[in-house]
Every structure is written in structure tokens, then in C-alpha cells.
Amino acid sequence: MGDKNQNSHRAYVVRLELTDRPGELLSVLEPIASNGGNLLSIFHERGDITPSGNIPVEIDLMCSSEQFESILSSYLDLDIKVTQSGEEKYKEELIILLIGESIVTDLSEIISSVNSEDSLSVVDSSTTLSSESPSEASTILRLAIKENDRLKAIDLVKSVLSDYGLHIIIDNEQGVGQ
Amino acid sequence: MKLAILGAGSVGRAVAQLSEAHGHSVIALADSRNAIVDSRGVNVNEALEHKMNQIPLGDSSLEDVFECEYEVLIEATPTTLESAEPAFSHIKQALEADRHVVLANKGPVAERFEDLQVIADESKGDLRFEATVGGGIPIMSTIEDIGPRNIESVKGILNGTSNFILTRMAAKNLSYGHVLAEAQELGVAEADPTFDVGGIDTALKCVIIANVLSGGGFSLSDAKIEGIQHISNHALNLSDSYDLTIRLVGEVAQGEINVAPTLVSKMSDLSVGGTQNIIQIQTAHAGVLTLAGAGAGGGPTASAIFLDLQRLKRDYV
Numbered sequence: 001m002g003d004k005n006q007n008s009h010r011a012y013v014v015r016l017e018l019t020d021r022p023g024e025l026l027s028v029l030e031p032i033a034s035n036g037g038n039l040l041s042i043f044h045e046r047g048d049i050t051p052s053g054n055i056p057v058e059i060d061l062m063c064s065s066e067q068f069e070s071i072l073s074s075y076l077d078l079d080i081k082v083t084q085s086g087e088e089k090y091k092e093e094l095i096i097l098l099i100g101e102s103i104v105t106d107l108s109e110i111i112s113s114v115n116s117e118d119s120l121s122v123v124d125s126s127t128t129l130s131s132e133s134p135s136e137a138s139t140i141l142r143l144a145i146k147e148n149d150r151l152k153a154i155d156l157v158k159s160v161l162s163d164y165g166l167h168i169i170i171d172n173e174q175g176v177g178q
Numbered sequence: 179m180k181l182a183i184l185g186a187g188s189v190g191r192a193v194a195q196l197s198e199a200h201g202h203s204v205i206a207l208a209d210s211r212n213a214i215v216d217s218r219g220v221n222v223n224e225a226l227e228h229k230m231n232q233i234p235l236g237d238s239s240l241e242d243v244f245e246c247e248y249e250v251l252i253e254a255t256p257t258t259l260e261s262a263e264p265a266f267s268h269i270k271q272a273l274e275a276d277r278h279v280v281l282a283n284k285g286p287v288a289e290r291f292e293d294l295q296v297i298a299d300e301s302k303g304d305l306r307f308e309a310t311v312g313g314g315i316p317i318m319s320t321i322e323d324i325g326p327r328n329i330e331s332v333k334g335i336l337n338g339t340s341n342f343i344l345t346r347m348a349a350k351n352l353s354y355g356h357v358l359a360e361a362q363e364l365g366v367a368e369a370d371p372t373f374d375v376g377g378i379d380t381a382l383k384c385v386i387i388a389n390v391l392s393g394g395g396f397s398l399s400d401a402k403i404e405g406i407q408h409i410s411n412h413a414l415n416l417s418d419s420y421d422l423t424i425r426l427v428g429e430v431a432q433g434e435i436n437v438a439p440t441l442v443s444k445m446s447d448l449s450v451g452g453t454q455n456i457i458q459i460q461t462a463h464a465g466v467l468t469l470a471g472a473g474a475g476g477g478p479t480a481s482a483i484f485l486d487l488q489r490l491k492r493d494y495v
Contacts, residue, residue, distance in 0.1 A: 138412050169441055172440045
């Protein structure tokens, strides 16, 4: 029930090895964009070099299984070394609605503090700012969660956001994508 | 059965008016000031007309009600919290006289469940309270029939006023304040709406369910409660763009009681509109059982009381 198109999208992780050349990172992102995938996060540790002299990169993205296949075949065509790929990391989706004045002032900080948690990733967001009453400012965040335990993820979101004075409204477990 | 009805608000009046059609006889009816007692049967229409014209129901007192030969006391006085008085004393007096008690008042079973159990255990009378949760929806008898041990959790929308407000705000893009004023004009919301929109009413119902599932141990202070006062039409519009809406959901799960505005899919059963109520019972062996219907009002609540009377008749007469 309540299926949106995005629900056929899943979270995937790809681990790559890049050579240390300018523009190399951009070349691995291009196939994701051109295939309609949604980049969740990218972990690129320049100082951490593999024995073969390459730089390991981990990319988290949301896309359909078809899109994922064509992204991988693009990497093959481009001769990019994929060390690991699959649908593994983010197990579930969580939608939260936030209401409160701090959305007007601190939205980007709010989103990055959620994203800074290893097990949470903001997939998309949508915001309404009400000029006449800032306390009614609202934002909805769609999160991919790594936790198998949904309740733990909810507790984590609440604790991360506890200092912002927000009303936090969580989606009903059975209401989304089921 | 011979009924004594305490409380002449919308529920007490509806029970009095529908009793004869259900094969019962009202031999006493009391409001907060006066009472009428007639062992041959109270002339209900006449008494209620008196009340409408601000004439006393009759010249009897509450003491006279307890002295008459009633078989079942219907406790339909307004819900009070903490000590749950005076309803608690009314129930105690009836049970100690070995009479049955049927409640519409939520206070006693939410706030003093264990005290009531002790008194009920020593009485030859039985205590039933279908009407305290979900109006005309047979929630308590369903839980009783399935057996509390076969139920894992219960979740639902149990307050028609909040649901009316959220439904209308979303449908017409109107502010909370605007729709609350409309609801008050329509008589859907009280002059002081806190009990409904603040989630207290939903929480009381969840506490009652938790008490039944666990054999007691819960009162209102055990519930985590958040109301709908801060929900704006902007928030509802935003939810709508994700095919979601907001409902005030009460949940009893793993010994915890939570009442909070919740995002629900517009396609899901929980997105009932208007003053409707819905309850989802997660059973151990039969999946989710969903019941929906009219959660408040004289007629639906009276029908829950008649359901209790039917069970008393089956078990005792």
C-alpha cells in the first residue's frame, strides 16, 4: 500500500578502486547520474592507498536493480575496478516529518547531523517555510536506515535531533511501502 | 434486565431511550443533581423532557437509586482522572451489593484498574466496560474472545475529534485553529478541547487496553502522550506530497503506551476520515485483525453498553 515509484528503488553499495588522477572521481559519479540513480553518500579517503597504489572509494546509492546493472556495466566499459558491489547496506526506509522554528534557521545543519550518523542517510527532503508563523515550518526527510532494528533507528534520529526543539513525527511501520 | 443509569449526558440518555427496544427496563435514572426511581419502570421520555426544560428528573436522590432493586448499574457520568471519583465509589457500592456494573466512564478502568479488580473479585456481580473504548466498535469483547495472551500489540485511532480536525485540515487546506473552531460549532469538539486534541482521551483508551492485556498495572501516568495542537496544514500538505497523511495514533506494545501524531500512508487502513475510529489488533496466530466504525456519540456508545448487557444476560440469567 502507498507505493511510490521510489519504492522499487533499493539501497546499493559499490566499492571501487580509483587511480590517483584529477577527474577520476567525477568519472565514477557520471554513470550514476546518467542512469537516474540517487547518490546517498561517497566515502573517499585520499590518504588510504591500496597495495596496488589505488584509492579505495565507497559509494552508497539508491536505484532500481536495472539501473544498478547498467551502472556496473558502465564501470566495466570505463575500466574502473569494482572490488565489491551489491544490495546490502541500507535495509529499510524511514520517513520523518519535523515541525519547528529551527527548520528556518538550521535546516542544513539538521540534515547533516542526521547524515553524520553512520547508520542513517537522508535520501531526499522537502521543506515548507511559513512566513507568517515560523513555528509551523516543516520538513519531511526520507531516510535509508542501516539498522535492522527500526526502533533503534527511530531512537537514534530522536537523540540526534533532540537539541533542535522540533516535533518529530515518524511514519507508521505498516503504512509505507507495504 | 433492570437498569439503574447514572449520568444523563448523551450516553446515559441514549441508553435510557433505547433500553426498552433491547428488552431492558430502566428503574432508576440520575443526573448530577437529582434522580428518578420507579420499580415498575421509569417513564424515560417524560423524565428526559423534564431535564431538557431544566426541571428536575424526579424527586429521588442518589441514595434512593442504590436502594432500588436494580440488577445492573450503568455508570455513564463524566470521566474524571486520578481518583476517578465519584464513579469509583458508585461502582464499589454496586459491586459490594453483588450487582453488575457496566461502564461508559473511562476513569475507573484507566486509573484504578487493580482496585476495581479486587472489589469485582469479591463480588457476585460482574464488571464490564466495552463502551469505554472505541464507542460502537466491539473492541473489548473481541480482545476477550481472542484472549489477551494471543494478542501481541494493539494500535489505532481512538479519538474522533482529533481525527475530524486532521481530516478536514488536510482536505481543505485549513489551519488548525480554524478547523477547531468549526468542530466546536458542530459539537464535535468541546469548549476545552485539550482532553481530545492533547491525546489524553486516546491515552486513557490505550491504558484500558493495556490493563486488559496485562491484567492491570497501568494508569494514565504510564502513557507517553503527544497531541495534535502543533500540526499545521503546511505539514499535512508536505505529507500529502509523499502520499502520506497524519493521524493521532495510540499504540499498546511491549508494555508501553504511546500516543502521538504519526505519518500513515493515505492508502492504509489507518487513514480513516472524519470522526471514524479504527483499531488493529496484532494477534499471535491470526495476523492483524482490523475493526472500524463510529467511535463516539450516544447511539454507538449505548450499543456497546447493550452488548455488555447481552453478555451479562448470557452469563448470569
